[in-house]
Amino acid sequence: MEAPGSPAALPPLRTPLRSVRVPGYEMDAPGLLPMHANTNLLGQNPAVLREARAVRGLESNQYPTENSETLCAALAEAHGLPRSWFVAGNGCDEIFDLLAKTFLDPGDAMAYPVPAFVMYRFYASVNLGRPVEIPLQDDGRRWSLDVEGLLATRARVIVVASPNNPTGNAFPAEQLRDLVRRAPGVVAVDEAYADFCGQNLVPETRRAPNLVVLRTFSKAHGLAGLRVGYAGAQPALSDALRRAKPPFNVSAFSERAAARALREPAFWKRSVRVLPAEREKAMAAVRALGCRTWESDANFFLMKAPRPVAEALKSRGILVRDVSRHHPSLAGCVRVTVGDAKTNRRFLKALEASL
Numbered sequence: 001m002e003a004p005g006s007p008a009a010l011p012p013l014r015t016p017l018r019s020v021r022v023p024g025y026e027m028d029a030p031g032l033l034p035m036h037a038n039t040n041l042l043g044q045n046p047a048v049l050r051e052a053r054a055v056r057g058l059e060s061n062q063y064p065t066e067n068s069e070t071l072c073a074a075l076a077e078a079h080g081l082p083r084s085w086f087v088a089g090n091g092c093d094e095i096f097d098l099l100a101k102t103f104l105d106p107g108d109a110m111a112y113p114v115p116a117f118v119m120y121r122f123y124a125s126v127n128l129g130r131p132v133e134i135p136l137q138d139d140g141r142r143w144s145l146d147v148e149g150l151l152a153t154r155a156r157v158i159v160v161a162s163p164n165n166p167t168g169n170a171f172p173a174e175q176l177r178d179l180v181r182r183a184p185g186v187v188a189v190d191e192a193y194a195d196f197c198g199q200n201l202v203p204e205t206r207r208a209p210n211l212v213v214l215r216t217f218s219k220a221h222g223l224a225g226l227r228v229g230y231a232g233a234q235p236a237l238s239d240a241l242r243r244a245k246p247p248f249n250v251s252a253f254s255e256r257a258a259a260r261a262l263r264e265p266a267f268w269k270r271s272v273r274v275l276p277a278e279r280e281k282a283m284a285a286v287r288a289l290g291c292r293t294w295e296s297d298a299n300f301f302l303m304k305a306p307r308p309v310a311e312a313l314k315s316r317g318i319l320v321r322d323v324s325r326h327h328p329s330l331a332g333c334v335r336v337t338v339g340d341a342k343t344n345r346r347f348l349k350a351l352e353a354s355l
């Protein structure tokens with residue numbers, strides 16, 4: 001008999017799990033400044049602290065509602081659409097999982113532009129779908145979308161992040177509308193960072209039955225640790241997603257904190273004002289040090305230094321994301337999350353010393 005825990009004692013793993021890996025996120029690096037995960041570097045959202053003080057009213061011995069009704073009602077009010085149009089997820093990561101589970105039979109295509117958020121490949125693969133990657137075009141300053149290439153895949157699901165991670169830029173709304181109009185299947189526009197540039201395609205779902213817009217509380221609202229995201233779409237599409245969704249997928253506290261963040265938006269307002277402004281200053285300083293940058297509409301930017309800097313920055317206490325590990329087309333590039341002026345000055349000082 002095999003010893004307990006021995007891999008030979010297990011049945012074979014699902015085929016994609018033999019090659020697919022969740023990327024290492026390096027979230028357990030105490031003492032390092034985390035400019036690598038595109039989180040909100042302005043700190044804790046005070047709305048969460050206020051909700052934590054009200055926690056006594058939380059019946060934590062009871063399950064929350066199956067479909068995060070309180071949060072969906074708050075989202076409905078914020079977006080001016082009915083509550084049934086919203087599906088809450090354990091981060092918008094869970095919504096990608098739901099999209100694949102809902103629409104892909106084994107071998108069906110899920111298409112997206114690359115370089116992209118690495119989890120698209122993960123969720124398509126682990127759900128036995130077929131990730132189809134269509135390269136973005138590097139125009140020198142921005143990265144542009146190959147709409148015809150995406151449409152030619154005839155994929156059941158097309159995912160486009162706007163602003164895109166890791167390149168940073170948003171795509172023109174007219175181009176996204178064109179993609180949605182002509183796509184044979186569902187188009188998911190991932191607006192995780194859209195608050196930083198004022199883009200909002202949620203109202204477009206009124207006209208487009210195949211459009212689902214994904215948003216998160218992890219970025220501008222600063223709630224990454226509470227894991228709350230959502231999808232907005234017409235009822236046929238949102239009902240379909242709920243079929244694949246486990247009940248109670250958002251914790252009672254996370255739901256309440258997210259709803260409070262919507263009701264009390266002071267931190268969000270400061271984030272969407274301060275972070276893009278500081279990003280522009282930091283990028284100008286990075287270029288003055290001889291590095292290349294690409295335009296960004298998010299709370300991070302992509303840069304290329306004349307020599308590798310990720311390890312040198314880490315030795316100076318700063319974590320950035322070496323994106324060349326996952327994206328061969330980005331050899332020598334790092335992605336940097338911006339913070340306030342003081343945080344960015346610390347980064348710039350360390351970068352100067354690293355070069």
Ligand SMILES: Cc1ncc(COP(=O)(O)O)c(C=O)c1O
Pocket residue numbers: 037038090091092093094117161164165190192215216217218224227228229
């Ligand atoms: C483009 C993009 N979409 C979605 C997410 C995940 O968001 P959430 O924290 O809501 O799962 C990220 C996180 O970095 C991202 O970069």
